Amino acid sequence: MLKTLRKHLGCRLKEQQRCRARLVSKDGRCNIEFGNVEEQSRIAFLADIWTTILDLKWRYKMTIFISAFLGSWFLFGLLWYAVAYIHNDLPEFSPSINHTPCVENINGLTSSFLFSLETQVTIGYGFRCVTEHCGTAIFLLVCQSILGVIINSFMCGAILAKISRPKKRAKTITFSKNAVISKRGGKLCLLIRVANLRKSLLIGSHIYGKLLKTTVTPEGETIIMDQVNINFVVDAGNENLFFISPLTIYHIIDKNSPFFEMTAETILQQDFELVVFLDGTVEATSATCQVRTSYIPEEVFWGYRFVPIVSKTKEGKYRVDFSNFSKTVEVETPHCAFCLYNERDSKSRMKKAYDNPGFILSEVNETTETKM
Template identity: 25%
Template sequence: MADNLKGKIKEYGLGTKTSYDGHRTLNKDGTFNVTKTNRPFLERFNFFHSLISMPWWRFFVIILIGYFVINIFFAGLYVWIGVENLTGINSSDNAKAFLEAFFFSAQTVTTLGYGRVAPIGVTANIVAAIESMLGLLSFALATGMVYGRFSKPRPKIKYSSHAVVAPFKAINGFMFKIVNPHENQLLDVEANLTLSMKKDDSGARDFYQLELQIPKVIFFPYMWTIVHPIEETSPLFNLDEACVLEKDAEFIVSIKAFDESFSQHIYSRSSYKASEIKWGEKFVYTVKSENGGMIVDVGRLDETEQINLN
C-alpha cells in the first residue's frame, strides 16, 4: 500500500510494532489492552483514581470494611488498656466487654457520643481524642470521594457490537452505530475513526485517519450511523474481507461530546477488530414516529439485514 495515502498518521501513540496476530489495542469498553510490569510497588497504586473509578458496590464495600477495621482496632485498644477506664461498662465477660467497647468506638469515630459510656483517665481520653480526629478526617475523605464520584461525568455512549461494510451512495462504506441510552443531552458530538493495519512486508503497523461522511453533529437525540466512505483515497479501497482479516485491521473509535448535565466535555472510546465486521449487511433503521413524537428502539442497535455490495 502506498505511503502517500490520504490520512496516514506517522505516530498515533499506540506503537507501530506488533509481535503476534490478533493484537487488540483498545478493548470494547474503551480501556487500553496494555499491562505494565516491573514497576516499583508504590507506583502500582493510585488510590484516588481507583476509588473514583471502581463500581459503586465495590466502593461501599471498601468503606464498610474500613469502618469496621477502625472500630475493631480501637475496641481492642480500649480492652487492652482496660474497660474499667470506660464508665458504663461493668461486664466481666470479655466478649461482652469487647462488644461494648466496639459500640463506644463507633460512637466516638462518628463524634456521636450517646453519653452512657465515657472515657476516664488520661490514657483512655488520649485514645478517644485520636479516634475522634481520625473519624473526622476519614469521613471528610469519604464525603469528598462520594462527591467526586457523583460529579465525575461518565460517558454511557453505547456502540453497536459489530460494524458493517454496506453500500453507500454509488460506492461502499464502513459503518457502525452509536446511541446515548440515557436521558442526559449530549451536544457537539464529534467522532474520530482511525484504522490500524499491518504492513505488507513486515509485522509493523500503519495508522490511518479515516475521513467520515459526517464527523460532527450538534444534537444527538437519535442513533447515529457513522460512515467512512470507501473512496479511492481510502486505505480500504480495493480491500475485501479476506485482506482486512489478513492485515489484522483494527478500527479505533473516539467520541467527544459536551454533557449538558455536568457542563463538561466527555470522552468515549471503543474499537472493532476485522472479525467484528459484517460484509454485505446494513443496519436496520430503528427510529419511528408515534403519537406526535419520535421513538428510538435502543434494543435494536445491532440489528442488520443482508444487502449486495456495490
C-alpha cells in the first residue's frame, strides 16, 4: 500500500516538475534566468535608464517615483536651510529689524522643506518667497525649478508610457488552453484557437510558431531549446488576419513537419514546447504588440476538435459563446500522419490502372482435328 502510494506521489511530482519546465508561460511571460553577467553589461542597464524604468514592476516604479520627489524636496530643503543659515536669516541669530533675508519666513528646517516643496511643484502660497537682495537664493531657485521640470517630465512620462504600453493590449488576446490534432480538409492538422476580446482590430496581424526541443547534432553537440519553425495558417492565410471573431489556426502535419513522426501514443513521451506568437499593430495607438503562449505535450490532445462557438441570432447578429472557447470533443482521427498518407496513397492506387511492361501475350492456335 505504501509502495503504491509512494509511486503515485512520485509520478505526480515528476508530472508537476515537467509541467513547470517551460520557457514561456501560458500568459506569455518568459521563464529564463541570466547568470554570471559581466559588470559592464550591468552598467548598460543604467545607460538605458528609460527602458530599465519601463520594464520595472509597478511597486518598484512607484517606489522610485515617490523617492525621487521626496528626495529632491528634502535635498533642496537642506540647501535652502544652508542659505538661510549662512546669511544669518534664522531667528536664532536675532536679525535686526532692517535685515533683509534671502527667503522670507524661513524659521528652521521644516519651513525650508515646505518652501522647497512649494517651489518645485509651483504651489506658491505667498507666505514664503525669495527676495531680490540675495543672488545665491535666486540661483538656487532657478536650479530647483529646472530640476523639478526634468523630474516631473521623466516620471510622469514613464508612468504614462507604462500604462499605454501595447503589452496591456496583448492581455485582451487569448489562446485556447489546449491544442488539438485532428483532420481538417482531408489533412492531419494541429489546431489552436485564438480570440480577440476587443472589438478594435489588430492591423496587419501575423501568426507563427516555434517548436523548442533538445536535439543532438551529428557532431555530438547537444542543443538545448533548439528552435524549429512551425507555420500556422487559417483559411485566408497567416497574414493580415481579419481578427474580429475567434479564429482557429492550424498547422498541417506533412512530411516536413516535426510532428510527422509522432503518434497518438508517443506524443506524451516527447519533450518539446510549442510557442505560438501573434504580432500585430494596435488600431488605436499604431503601436506594435506581440502575444505569445506555449503548449507542452500534455496540453496537445490527439483525436479532438474544438466545439463551435460562433452562431447567428434571429435578429441577424453574430454571437460568440466564450464558455465553449477551450472545449473539445473527440472525433475519429488517424493513429498517425504516416498512416493517413498511406491510406490516401492506397486509395489513389486503387482508382488507377497500371501497365506491366514485362507481360507478353502469346497466341495459341486452336485446331479442330484431333489425331488419334
